[in-house]
Amino acid sequence: xxxxxxxxxxxxxxxxxxxxxxxxxxxxxxxxxxxxxxxxxxxxxxxxxxxxxxxxxxxxxxxxxxxxxxxxxxxxxxxxxxxxxxxxxxxxxxxxxxxxxxxxxxxxxxxxxxxxxxxxxxxxxxxxxxxxxxxxxxxxxxxxxxxxxxxxxxxxxxxxxxxxxxxxxxxxxxxxxxxxxxxxxxxxx
Amino acid sequence: xxxxxxxxxxxxxxxxxxxxxxxxxxxxxxxxxxxxxxxxxxxxxxxxxxxxxxxxxxxxxxxxxxxxxxxxxxxxxxxxxxxxxxxxxxxxxxxxxxxxxxxxxxxxxxxxxxxxxxxxxxxxxxxxxxxxxxxxxxxxxxxxxxxxxxxxxxxxxxxxxxxxxxxxxxxx
Numbered sequence: 001x002x003x004x005x006x007x008x009x010x011x012x013x014x015x016x017x018x019x020x021x022x023x024x025x026x027x028x029x030x031x032x033x034x035x036x037x038x039x040x041x042x043x044x045x046x047x048x049x050x051x052x053x054x055x056x057x058x059x060x061x062x063x064x065x066x067x068x069x070x071x072x073x074x075x076x077x078x079x080x081x082x083x084x085x086x087x088x089x090x091x092x093x094x095x096x097x098x099x100x101x102x103x104x105x106x107x108x109x110x111x112x113x114x115x116x117x118x119x120x121x122x123x124x125x126x127x128x129x130x131x132x133x134x135x136x137x138x139x140x141x142x143x144x145x146x147x148x149x150x151x152x153x154x155x156x157x158x159x160x161x162x163x164x165x166x167x168x169x170x171x172x173x174x175x176x177x178x179x180x181x182x183x184x185x186x187x188x189x
Numbered sequence: 190x191x192x193x194x195x196x197x198x199x200x201x202x203x204x205x206x207x208x209x210x211x212x213x214x215x216x217x218x219x220x221x222x223x224x225x226x227x228x229x230x231x232x233x234x235x236x237x238x239x240x241x242x243x244x245x246x247x248x249x250x251x252x253x254x255x256x257x258x259x260x261x262x263x264x265x266x267x268x269x270x271x272x273x274x275x276x277x278x279x280x281x282x283x284x285x286x287x288x289x290x291x292x293x294x295x296x297x298x299x300x301x302x303x304x305x306x307x308x309x310x311x312x313x314x315x316x317x318x319x320x321x322x323x324x325x326x327x328x329x330x331x332x333x334x335x336x337x338x339x340x341x342x343x344x345x346x347x348x349x350x351x352x353x354x355x356x357x358x359x360x361x
Contacts, residue, residue, distance in 0.1 A: 150323055152322050
């Protein structure tokens with residue numbers, strides 16, 4: 001069996017004939033960041049060797065705020081988004097165009113205790129393609145047993161450049177300690 | 190050391206049951222992902238969950254669509270977790286179409302945070318059905334070691350042959 005990669009080998013053992021086959025993982029943990037007291041959190045130097053990326057995280061802020069996404073450090077009007085939003089009473093849909101970030105698809109809850117955290121799963125398919133603009137799928141929400149928000153959104157990074165960095169940026173508030181985002185790479189066949 | 194994305198357990202129901210469990214969940218992952226393909230019978234009974242047999246601290250905020258209307262709803266102060274507040278996804282007598290449930294429980298073993306989950310539900314019956322996304326809170330900082338999926342109704346059951354798989358996801 002061809003060995004795709006042993007860089008992230010997760011199992012011990014020999015690759016010699018007769019031993020158990022090595023099965024390189026398709027879903028690989030790349031990095032974890034834990035921002036605290038800052039307004040941005042970045043994954044940098046993302047390798048181009050995966051097919052897709054996924055970010056999974058929990059977050060909390062010093063104030064109620066929107067969390068945006070930028071790619072490759074680009075802060076010009078190179079982004080747009082569409083979202084479905086539910087606040088527990090009303091379902092709405094809206095969009096933003098020509099924005100300086102993919103915005104308003106993650107709301108940061110605040111909490112004076114350890115209680116409530118926003119959660120998010122972000123998918124970026126074909127992030128390393130140099131022929132396609134990049135689409136982000138964002139699924140986020142928080143619930144505070146009486147308030148909260150659930151959102152499903154799509155965001156576009158209007159560039160065919162491969163994505164080699166992703167920044168999560170607040171609207172001005174800072175991340176609370178305990179916030180963490182984990183980046184995963186998903187391999188193609 | 191566990192792999193990054195690893196199956197922990199798969200349940201295939203061998204009979205009609207009103208509940209089933211995932212027990213002894215190791216605390217070695219970061220997130221849990223539960224994928225279920227369910228059908229059942231119960232004349233409107235909803236699909237529920239519990240963590241660690243807890244009967245307190247559940248709430249949720251949901252957005253869903255039924256093919257005609259989009260709506261958002263909220264439930265608070267529950268004694269059991271609900272995947273959806275909408276009757277779109279309730280168990281129906283003689284139902285043969287299966288419903289897909291995907292639940293991501295984030296930081297499930299982190300004892301510094303209450304537990305928040307993201308849930309997606311998909312059901313289509315060629316003329317009825319719906320799609321739902323929700324966020325659920327379990328107001329406990331305890332690590333989750335057990336998940337119970339239940340109809341919470343002794344007259345309602347999940348059908349023999351239904352499957353559910355629990356995965357663990359580990360960050361760097």
